[in-house]
Amino acid sequence: MTVETSDEPTPYVEEVFGGEKTGVEIEQIGTAGDGQIADPWDPEKIRVSTKNFSLRNVLDMIDSDDLDLAPDFQRNRVWKPRQKSRLVESLLLQIPLPAFYFAEDTDGMLRVVDGLQRLSTIHGFVRNREFALTDLEYLTNQQGDHFDDLPPALQRRLNNAQIVVHVIDPTTPPDVKYDIFKRINTGGEPLNSMEIRHCMSRARSRAFLKRCAQNDAFYTATGGALWEHVRMHDRESVLRFLAFRLLGDIESYDKFGSLERLLDRTVADLDDETRVDDVQLEQLYADFDAAMIKCHDLFGRHTFRKWPLGSDYRSPINRALLESWAVTLIEVPSSHLAAHSDRIVQDTRRAMTSDYAYIDSISSSTGDPRRVTTRFRTAATIVGYDA
Template sequence: MSDPAEDVVEELDSLGHLTGVEVEDDPDSAETGGSEDLIQTPFDPELIDVVTRNTTVDLLLSRVRTRRVDLQPDFQRQAGIWRAQAKSRLIESLLLRIPLPTFYAAEADDEVWAMVDGIQRLTTIVEFVEPEAIAVEPLRLRNLEYLGQEYNQATFADLPARLQTRLRETELIVHLIRRGTPEEVKFNIFARINTGGLPLSRQELRHALIPGEGRAILKEWADSEAFKSATGYGVRSDRMADREMILRFLAFRLTDPGSYTDDDFDLFLRTSMRALNKLPKVAIDELWEQFEKALHGAYEIFGDYAFRKVERKGGSRRLPINKALFEAVSVNLAMMTEDEIAVLIRRHRRVEKKFLDLMSDVDFQAAISQGTGDPAKVRFRFDAIREMLASAAA
């Protein structure tokens, strides 16, 4: 029988770099070519309200200035993908009157637009024309292709008045999904249209469409030394895989894995993110203490191989983080006492042997590799890890 670890594939970030996180081979996942973007339950087509807004750069800037457009300033791909030359070429296109692709946004109950497709383009425009609106340094043009050296290193203020006006009056097309459209349909629409370049990950969509305190919590925890050290500083944040891992931990601390019956794992995570938005600080602090305890315990027990599959044939290759293992191990350790974890740390060799035996179980391999959102597989992997830890401690 072949070793499943040989077939492990690692996720890529928006620049094609390895993220340190294993791709989930989920037949229902849109990210692996599956059907996760299909509607799971019937809906009323009359509730779908998508309108087209013909607006201008100036009007969008006004919305940004008054915080009526949510640019998600910590949106990783917005912050890191576009280099100065790419940004300059976008501004040059506007100056040359070359139309930009359509923008897509979702309207929240307070009429704020969450910009989902086109956020990099809009952020670049704001950075050049009105950088103070998002508290960044003005963008300077460089390496222009057609406008030559005349405007090299120019800011918006350096442009002639006619070009400034041309930029501000540039027309843009925004397809707006109005409030009242069912959430599952909203996510479905963005999954379908989000095909330019590298599609947004599910967590990037959740981040864009579910504003609230949860965003800041996931970012803070992902940036913590506890998380980074426990995962071997190996999880890149560009596609928000780190935040999804933390959300999955929180989801199964807010919902008992043994009672998990949801057929739509993405809906489960969205519901959990909204629940996170409503948690009082005392509950967040308690969850953080549990999370930190679990991360410390996992690293002390498993070392550099925490939350990763291991090869059965004695190989020493360190595989990428497995999300399903991360949630199952971290949640089980979070529910243990400090003394119980201390016993496992002392007996870490025994834990490692039993974990290696568990990795030889075909059903367990399936539970952490394929269709990981299936309720039966969720319950199986959580039970298996709990029993493995209990056996090692006995």
């Protein structure tokens, strides 16, 4: 669901989720060719086996960390008490659940690909006493019960319930796993790319992205709009900065062909200590902190927001502006920015008003290589610093 704002000189569409504005501008990343598989799959490399598990077995795997539920995934809060209770009631009534999908790593770790909210709900009820049953349709005698309050026969029925799981073999290529995830995602609210990426990544990258997203300078620069964002736009914004910072030369972007591929590769790099070691992680964190401070010092309450001439309206966060300006300013001395701040701000606002190539580069098909190059080069030209 979206809400359009048409009374501003530079139109935007703000994302709405759960009936509330998210503070972030909707971004059309793709190009005309998106939606097609760039490299044809080799069916021989796609291996998915089907297994039956008891819920007791699956819950034990979660408790022993053999099954990763991506514990800081934000979207679990979406389910209402009635939805959670009706799921448990279905199991108690011995109604089969739709199949789950797990992805297996080479080290044997399993990650939930489809069914995260269902398993989180069941685990929360059976193991953690997170909620009591409410608004039941048939088992009204169990209204208000926690798991421990259920009769022993019903407790056994829950623990012994069988679920069907399709397990994606670790030999399946990562790009194919990611596309499978997008195709079989069956939740009521489809996951976005960052949410999928988060569920399929490892603890190292997740912890680092979370640390950056909780950075004080990031909170200040974004006016708190991305704090613990319900659609994970906070983590995605951090990741985009890290991706282009690690990329270095913007011309190298062409070899990835799309922003999603660059972000996927960056997550893989962050998860691999041989590609990005701990010293590099600390430097990236310091760079991110410094970039946020510089951007806010320059643009104030309009940091990472469209701010055309003739308007002082505070528009939603624009992620293309965030990545391009943060990466551009990291190499610019604060003394240069202080000396030229008024001119830089005015030239930027002018570009947002009448430079249509620049406006397009931060508004639509933002993953297109030409538009990526345009927004980075425009920011660099406006800043006017030659190292």
